[in-house]
Amino acid sequence: xxxxxxxxxxxxxxxxxxxxxxxxxxxxxxxxxxxxxxxxxxxxxxxxxxxxxxxxxxxxxxxxxxxxxxxxxxxxxxxxxxxxxxxxxxxxxxxxxxxxxxxxxxxxxxxxxxxxxxxxxxxxxxxxxxxxxxxxxxxxxxxxxxxxxxxxxxxxxxxxxxxxxxxxxxxxxxxxxxxxxxxxxxxxxxxxxxxxxxxxxxxxxxxxxxxxxxxxxxxxxxxxxxxxxxxxxxxxxxxxxxxxxxxxxxxxxx
Amino acid sequence: xxxxxxxxxxxxxxxxxxxxxxxxxxxxxxxxxxxxxxxxxxxxxxxxxxxxxxxxxxxxxxxxxxxxxxxxxxxxxxxxxxxxxxxxxxxxxxxxxxxxxxxxxxxxxxxxxxxxxxxxxxxxxxxxxxxxxxxxxxxxxxxxxxxxxxxxxxxxxxxxxxxxxxxxxxxxxxxxxxxxxxxxxxxxxxxxxxxxxxxxxxxxxxxxxxxxxxxxxxxxxxxxxxxxxxxxxxxxxxxxxxxxxxxxxxxxxxxxxxxxxxxxxxxxx
Ligand SMILES: Nc1ncnc2c1ncn2[C@@H]1O[C@H](COP(=O)(O)OP(=O)(O)O)[C@@H](O)[C@H]1O
Ligand SMILES: [Mg+2]
Numbered sequence: 001x002x003x004x005x006x007x008x009x010x011x012x013x014x015x016x017x018x019x020x021x022x023x024x025x026x027x028x029x030x031x032x033x034x035x036x037x038x039x040x041x042x043x044x045x046x047x048x049x050x051x052x053x054x055x056x057x058x059x060x061x062x063x064x065x066x067x068x069x070x071x072x073x074x075x076x077x078x079x080x081x082x083x084x085x086x087x088x089x090x091x092x093x094x095x096x097x098x099x100x101x102x103x104x105x106x107x108x109x110x111x112x113x114x115x116x117x118x119x120x121x122x123x124x125x126x127x128x129x130x131x132x133x134x135x136x137x138x139x140x141x142x143x144x145x146x147x148x149x150x151x152x153x154x155x156x157x158x159x160x161x162x163x164x165x166x167x168x169x170x171x172x173x174x175x176x177x178x179x180x181x182x183x184x185x186x187x188x189x190x191x192x193x194x195x196x197x198x199x200x201x202x203x204x205x206x207x208x209x210x211x212x213x214x215x216x217x218x219x220x221x222x223x224x225x226x227x228x229x230x231x232x233x234x235x236x237x238x239x240x241x242x243x244x245x246x247x248x249x250x251x252x253x254x
Numbered sequence: 255x256x257x258x259x260x261x262x263x264x265x266x267x268x269x270x271x272x273x274x275x276x277x278x279x280x281x282x283x284x285x286x287x288x289x290x291x292x293x294x295x296x297x298x299x300x301x302x303x304x305x306x307x308x309x310x311x312x313x314x315x316x317x318x319x320x321x322x323x324x325x326x327x328x329x330x331x332x333x334x335x336x337x338x339x340x341x342x343x344x345x346x347x348x349x350x351x352x353x354x355x356x357x358x359x360x361x362x363x364x365x366x367x368x369x370x371x372x373x374x375x376x377x378x379x380x381x382x383x384x385x386x387x388x389x390x391x392x393x394x395x396x397x398x399x400x401x402x403x404x405x406x407x408x409x410x411x412x413x414x415x416x417x418x419x420x421x422x423x424x425x426x427x428x429x430x431x432x433x434x435x436x437x438x439x440x441x442x443x444x445x446x447x448x449x450x451x452x453x454x455x456x457x458x459x460x461x462x463x464x465x466x467x468x469x470x471x472x473x474x475x476x477x478x479x480x481x482x483x484x485x486x487x488x489x490x491x492x493x494x495x496x497x498x499x500x501x502x503x504x505x506x507x508x509x510x511x512x513x514x515x516x517x518x519x520x521x522x523x
Contacts, residue, residue, distance in 0.1 A: 048420050085514040
C-alpha cells in the first residue's frame with residue numbers, strides 16, 4: 001500500500017533522513033522506534049504530504065504523494081496545538097467528519113462514540129484547554145479514530161497519558177485496526193512498539209536510516225498481561241532495546 | 255502599537271472603575287470650585303453641575319435625541335462597512351502573502367494621512383450628507399481592523415492548520431475554520447479601536463461640515479447660541495458617554511466570546 005524509496009530529507013543545515021526504504025502492506029500496523037531527533041516526525045510528515053522530501057519518493061496505492069493524500073488521519077505529537085480551542089471537545093472530534101459528508105447528527109453521534117472509546121464521554125462539552133495534557137491527547141486520538149481513515153499516522157500518541165490509560169489506548173488501537181486500517185505508530189517506548197506492532201522499524205540517529213525491520217512473531221490476539229509474558233515478546237523487546245540503545249550515545253534519554 | 259494585544263489588562267475591573275470615577279470626581283469638583291468661586295468666567299466654563307444637568311435635560315429633548323440618533327446611524331453604518339471591508343481585505347492580504355507584500359506599500363502610504371485632513375476634500379466631492387460622513391468614517395476606521403486582521407492571521411498556529419489539511423480540508427475551508435476564528439480576538443480588538451475612531455470621525459465631520467443633523471451639528475451650532483459654552487460642553491459629555499458605552503459593550507463581548515483565548519495564552523506549555 002505504502003512504498004518509501006530512497007527517502008532523504010534535509011533541513012537547512014541538518015540531514016534528518018537519509019536513504020530510508022520501507023514498504024507497508026494494507027492493514028499492517030507498523031511501529032517506528034528510534035531515539036529523539038532521529039527523524040521520526042519528519043518521516044511521518046513526509047508521508048502525510050505536509051513536507052516535500054528532499055530526495056526519493058513515497059507512493060501510496062501506486063500514486064506518488066505530492067500533497068496530503070485522501071483518507072488520512074494524523075495524530076500530531078503536538079496534540080494540544082492541534083486541537084481548536086474555540087470548539088468543544090465533541091465539536092473538535094466531529095469537525096473532520098464534515099469531509100465525509102455526514103449529517104450533523106451523524107457527526108455528533110460518531111464523535112460521542114469515539115470519545116467513549118477513549119474514555120472521555122464525560123468531557124464532551126468541555127473545551128480542550130480545560131483538560132489535562134493526557135486528556136487532550138486522547139481527544140486528538142478520538143478525532144483520528146472517528147474519521148476512520150484508511151491510513152492512520154500517530155506520532156508518539158500516548159506520551160502524556162498515565163500507564164493504565166496507555167494500556168487501554170494500546171488495546172483500542174489493536175481493536176480499531178481490525179477494521180482494516182493501516183497504521184504507522186511512532187513511539188519511543190520499546191515495549192509498546194512490540195506489543196502493538198506487526199513489525200518494528202528501528203531508526204538510526206543522524207542521519208535517520210532504517211537500522212532494522214523486525215517482524216513481530218506474536219499471535220494477533222494480544223493481552224496486556226499474558227502477551228508480555230511470552231518468550232517471543234521478551235526476546236523481541238530485548239532485541240529492539242539493544243538496537244535502539246546501540247544507536248544512542250551512552251546515557252542519552254530516549 | 256499599544257493596544258494590539260487583547261490580553262493587556264493591567265488593572266482589575268473594579269480598580270479601573272474606581273480610578274475612573276475618582277478622576278471624574280476630581281474634575282467635577284475642580285470645575286465647581288473654579289466656576290462658583292468666580293476664578294473662571296462662567297460663560298467660558300460653566301460649573302460641572304450645570305453642564306451635567308443640561309446634558310441630562312437634553313435626553314428629554316426630541317430634537318437633540320434625533321441628532322444623537324443620526325450620529326449613531328452614521329457611526330454604525332461606517333463602522334459596519336469598515337469592519338466588513340477591513341476583515342475581507344485583511345484575509346486577502348494575510349492569506350495570500352504575494353498580494354500582501356505588493357499591496358502593503360500602498361497601504362503604508364495611505365495610512366498616515368490623517369482622516370480629519372480629508373474632510374474638506376471629501377465634502378467637496380460628495381457634498382455634506384451621510385455619504386461624506388460614512389466615507390470618512392470608513393477611511394479612518396478600516397485601518398485598525400485591517401492591520402489587526404493581518405496581524406492576527408500571522409499568529410495562527412501552523413499545527414492547527416496542518417491538522418485540518420491532513421483531514422483533507424482545502425485552503426478556503428482552513429481559512430474559515432481555523433485562521434479566521436484564531437485571529438478573531440485580534441480582529442475584535444481592531445474593531446474596538448475602530449469603533450472609537452469612527453465616533454470621533456462622525457462627530458468631527460458633523461462639526462466641520464455644519465449641515466444636516468447629528469451630535470456634531472448640535473455642538474457646532476450651540477457655539478453660536480445663547481448658552482454656548484454650556485451646550486457645547488453638554489454635547490461633548492454626550493459624545494464622551496457614547497464612546498464609553500460603546501467601549502464597555504465591546505470589551506464585555508470580547509470577554510464573553512474569547513474566553514478560550516485568555517485561557518490559552520495564559521497557560522500554554
Ligand atoms: N522545521 C525544522 N527545521 C530545522 N530542523 C528541524 C525541523 N524539524 C526537525 N528538525 C530537526 O530534524 C531532526 C529530526 O527531527 P524530528 O523528525 O522531529 O525527530 P523525532 O520526531 O524523531 O524526534 C532533529 O534534529 C530536529 O532538530
Ligand atoms: Mg517527533
